[in-house]
Amino acid sequence: MKDNRYDSLKLENQICFPLYACAKETVRRYTPFLDAIDLTYTQYIAMMVLWEKKSLTVKQMGEYLYLDSGTLTPLLKKLEAKGYITRTRCEQDERSLIVEITDSGEKLKEQAVEVPAKMAQCSSLEPEEAAALYRILYKMLGKTVE
Amino acid sequence: MKDNRYDSLKLENQICFPLYACAKETVRRYTPFLDAIDLTYTQYIAMMVLWEKKSLTVKQMGEYLYLDSGTLTPLLKKLEAKGYITRTRCEQDERSLIVEITDSGEKLKEQAVEVPAKMAQCSSLEPEEAAALYRILYKMLGKTVE
DNA sequence: TATAATTTAATTGCGCGCAATCAAAAAACA
DNA sequence: TGTTTTTTGATTGCGCGCAATTAAATTATA
Numbered sequence: 295m296k297d298n299r300y301d302s303l304k305l306e307n308q309i310c311f312p313l314y315a316c317a318k319e320t321v322r323r324y325t326p327f328l329d330a331i332d333l334t335y336t337q338y339i340a341m342m343v344l345w346e347k348k349s350l351t352v353k354q355m356g357e358y359l360y361l362d363s364g365t366l367t368p369l370l371k372k373l374e375a376k377g378y379i380t381r382t383r384c385e386q387d388e389r390s391l392i393v394e395i396t397d398s399g400e401k402l403k404e405q406a407v408e409v410p411a412k413m414a415q416c417s418s419l420e421p422e423e424a425a426a427l428y429r430i431l432y433k434m435l436g437k438t439v440e
Numbered sequence: 441m442k443d444n445r446y447d448s449l450k451l452e453n454q455i456c457f458p459l460y461a462c463a464k465e466t467v468r469r470y471t472p473f474l475d476a477i478d479l480t481y482t483q484y485i486a487m488m489v490l491w492e493k494k495s496l497t498v499k500q501m502g503e504y505l506y507l508d509s510g511t512l513t514p515l516l517k518k519l520e521a522k523g524y525i526t527r528t529r530c531e532q533d534e535r536s537l538i539v540e541i542t543d544s545g546e547k548l549k550e551q552a553v554e555v556p557a558k559m560a561q562c563s564s565l566e567p568e569e570a571a572a573l574y575r576i577l578y579k580m581l582g583k584t585v586e
Numbered sequence: 587t588a589t590a591a592t593t594t595a596a597t598t599g600c601g602c603g604c605a606a607t608c609a610a611a612a613a614a615c616a
Numbered sequence: 617t618g619t620t621t622t623t624t625g626a627t628t629g630c631g632c633g634c635a636a637t638t639a640a641a642t643t644a645t646a
Binding site (some may be wrong): 464467468471497498499508509510512513514533534535536537 | 628633
Binding site (some may be wrong): 480481482483507508510511514515518533534535536 | 601602603604605606610611612
């Protein structure tokens with residue numbers, strides 16, 4: 295196949311495209327398992343942060359998740375409506391909103407723990423491939439791993 | 441750090457999360473360059489298919505891009521409104537809609553070719569890392585490469 | 587202290603992304 | 617042939633994802 299000066303515009307020569315497609319496919323594969331506990335993928339990773347940190351501000355959540363308030367505010371209101379979290383202004387700094395997990399949110403962890411186990415069975419990657427992928431992705435995110 | 445049975449729910453132990461975050465960050469990095477030619481990222485990859493194939497059905501585009509008609513129909517109408525494509529029913533099979541690139545759409549390629557060049561400068565990956573990433577992502581997509 | 591700059595969420599608006607549903611056309615089949 | 621099934625896009629509705637704007641609170645500074 296002879297090269298031409300537009301080869302850089304071919305879909306097959308992009309690194310961004312399989313990344314974009316793969317991310318979507320992965321979220322799609324999570325969906326049936328997450329439907330069972332009535333969470334979307336984004337709500338699921340938001341709960342992950344809360345299961346680990348218990349309490350943090352919207353800003354901190356945004357930094358962990360690479361999401362801004364335009365995404366988080368309505369999402370957190372939904373999680374609050376489901377009873378998994380509380381949203382309270384910080385007394386020391388009224389600009390900050392503190393998100394805290396509730397007992398109900400903690401209990402959800404019991405059901406959620408099944409999700410990674412079920413997803414693991416779907417993976418087509420060898421452990422070394424998954425490790426390489428993990429390292430490279432975090433490098434792209436500007437966070438060196440190891 | 442001692443393990444516990446919830447470790448599988450930690451954000452740092454997910455492979456899906458850096459994939460999801462990285463895809464978003466990558467699209468975000470494209471945005472300023474794509475703004476210059478008035479395309480969104482999804483419109484950009486749709487045009488990539490058309491620059492290469494010239495003419496194909498919505499279904500075929502969906503297969504290439506991993507997108508369904510709910511996403512493509514409005515997106516293609518926008519590209520049609522911009523004059524880059526035409527949308528015509530197939531005469532042999534009226535169910536199919538044929539998407540074709542216009543001269544104007546072809547011309548856009550001249551400006552678009554700058555985008556990959558500019559993006560290349562932003563990459564923090566070594567060539568071997570990019571190659572590994574490419575191979576692993578396509579493996580996840582169920583398409584073996586090489 | 588008064589004012590300016592910064593920080594933090596919330597809001598708004600737009601573009602996906604996709605599941606579910608629908609309708610039209612074509613293909614399969616009894 | 618007529619009926620059923622499948623294929624293909626379009627539509628609808630909801631949840632992000634994010635840029636841009638706003639408003640409130642805090643901090644920095646003259």
